[in-house]
Amino acid sequence: MRTTRNRSKFYGIIHRDRGLLLGLATMLAFLIWGSHWLDNISSPLVAGAFFAWLVLAILGSAFRVVHEADALAHRLGEPLGTLILTLSVTGMEVAMVSSVMITGPDNPTLARDTMFAVVMIVLAGLVGASLLLGAFRHHQQEFNLEGASAYLSLIVPLSMFGLVMPNFTITTPGPTFSANQALVLAILCVGIYAVFLGIQTLRHREFFEDSEAKEKEAAEGGMALHAIILFISLAPVVFLSEELACILDFGVHTMHLPAPLAGVVVAGLILAPEGLSGIKAAYNNQLQRSVNLLLGSALATIALTIPAVLVVGLLTKRAVVLGLRPHETILLVVTLAISLMTFGRGKTNLLQGAVHLIVFIFWLVLMLEG
Numbered sequence: 243m244r245t246t247r248n249r250s251k252f253y254g255i256i257h258r259d260r261g262l263l264l265g266l267a268t269m270l271a272f273l274i275w276g277s278h279w280l281d282n283i284s285s286p287l288v289a290g291a292f293f294a295w296l297v298l299a300i301l302g303s304a305f306r307v308v309h310e311a312d313a314l315a316h317r318l319g320e321p322l323g324t325l326i327l328t329l330s331v332t333g334m335e336v337a338m339v340s341s342v343m344i345t346g347p348d349n350p351t352l353a354r355d356t357m358f359a360v361v362m363i364v365l366a367g368l369v370g371a372s373l374l375l376g377a378f379r380h381h382q383q384e385f386n387l388e389g390a391s392a393y394l395s396l397i398v399p400l401s402m403f404g405l406v407m408p409n410f411t412i413t414t415p416g417p418t419f420s421a422n423q424a425l426v427l428a429i430l431c432v433g434i435y436a437v438f439l440g441i442q443t444l445r446h447r448e449f450f451e452d453s454e455a456k457e458k459e460a461a462e463g464g465m466a467l468h469a470i471i472l473f474i475s476l477a478p479v480v481f482l483s484e485e486l487a488c489i490l491d492f493g494v495h496t497m498h499l500p501a502p503l504a505g506v507v508v509a510g511l512i513l514a515p516e517g518l519s520g521i522k523a524a525y526n527n528q529l530q531r532s533v534n535l536l537l538g539s540a541l542a543t544i545a546l547t548i549p550a551v552l553v554v555g556l557l558t559k560r561a562v563v564l565g566l567r568p569h570e571t572i573l574l575v576v577t578l579a580i581s582l583m584t585f586g587r588g589k590t591n592l593l594q595g596a597v598h599l600i601v602f603i604f605w606l607v608l609m610l611e612g
Contacts, residue, residue: 261302262471265478268299272485280488289492296486300511303478307515308522310472315531317465321389321442321450324534327516330473332542334480335360335512336550343554350563353551355502357543358405358570359509362605364540365397365577368517370598372532373584376524377592383529388449390585393537396438397544398578400431404548405574408565417565421556428549435545452530479515483508500610513539529590537585573605 272279283289307327315323339356343349376383404427413420419427442450490504510517516539523531548564555562566574580601584594 259306262306262475262478265299265303265306265475265482268295269478269481272482276485280485283489283492286493286497289489293486293489296482296489297511300479300482300486301514303475303482304511304514304518306475307472307479308518310468310475311515311519312522313468314465314472317468319451321447321534321538324519324531324538325439325443326469327472327519328535328538328542330476331479331512331516332539332546334476335543336546338480338484338512339547340550340554343551343560344558348560350561352505353547353562354405354564354566355505356509357547358566358574359502359506360513360543361401361405361540361574362577362602363506363510363513363517364536364543365581366598366602366605368513368520368536369581369584370595370600370602371517372521372524372529372536373590373595374592374599375521375595376527376529376532377590377595379525380527382589382591383524383527384589385529385533385585386449386451387585387588388446389451389530390533390537392438392441392446392449393533393541394578394582394585396434397537397541398582400434400541400544400548401574401578403427404431404544404564405566406571408563409571416561417563418561419552419564424552424556424562428552431545431549435541438541438545450530450534452528476515480512483511486511502609506606506609533585569608573601573608577601 279292283292311323311327314326317323318326335356339353343352373383408417408419411419411423413423487504487508490499490507493499494504516535520532520535523529523535551562551564554560577598580594580597584590584598
């Protein structure tokens with residue numbers, strides 16, 4: 243009898259964690275044999291098989307991240323529950339970009355393209371999908387206006403300073419900063435983000451809580467376990483996304499796919515845990531949690547990636563091109579403008595989600611056609 247129960251429990255664990263197990267097994271396989279496999283890709287069919295395998299493994303781990311993030315959010319409440327997920331994903335993303343800059347071939351636009359892709363995917367695509375699905379089910383949703391305003395009050399100037407201003411500085415040739423400008427901007431980004439975290443978690447925590455929140459669950463035991471599993475689940479997402487980039491590069495060079503496609507797909511998969519959590523929260527009428535996740539992700543990416551890549555560039559003597567191209571600048575300004583209008587009155591509806599998705603689709607079309 244006990245053997246039967248143990249066997250049922252074992253199968254239950256396997257069934258519940260099959261996505262994470264697939265991700266960890268795939269990560270282990272690519273750690274051991276990945277370099278051999280990727281160096282010997284010979285046909286689009288083989289590349290397609292590896293692509294499908296990696297995407298399934300990444301999404302399996304991402305769904306597990308969402309589950310653990312939900313558990314932490316229920317125990318810790320807002321905004322701490324979403325902040326853990328945001329900082330862990332962004333931290334790994336920053337580490338990956340910095341690592342590629344240090345060890346990979348010289349690619350001065352890598353950080354710019356990654357940050358811009360993240361901003362467009364989050365503020366146009368994920369925000370649009372969340373608002374659209376949430377409004378489709380609940381018609382009109384409310385959020386804490388002060389919290390959204392706090393996010394955007396940093397996202398707007400930091401994105402303009404980091405991604406637009408380099409096109410207009412004259413100290414150095416090209417869309418780059420001088421060493422002094424880069425150092426000052428890096429310090430300012432880290433400093434203002436630290437102030438923001440203090441506001442979010444201590445001084446004005448109520449700005450980031452649901453104004454009509456139900457009574458929160460008291461903190462319980464098991465939080466450490468959920469946090470550990472969350473970080474374990476994130477590892478395959480980030481590691482396998484980098485492996486996937488190699489396969490996408492093969493497609494770019496042999497199948498003549500658009501060059502930016504690889505960065506966009508990788509950024510989208512890295513954002514999968516936060517994106518899925520944000521969409522699920524909006525669909526369940528927890529729009530404040532969705533706002534904390536999505537706007538928090540955009541802010542953390544800009545505030546932490548800019549100083550990281552600028553410092554790496556200064557230390558390695560590599561040029562870091564941050565200035566966007568003209569059509570990208572227009573898209574960024576439009577996205578920021580509609581975000582200010584969307585989150586400027588404390589309520590959202592179906593139309594606002596549709597507008598964000600229109601901008602996202604137009605960006606994809608421009609990106610795919612160069």
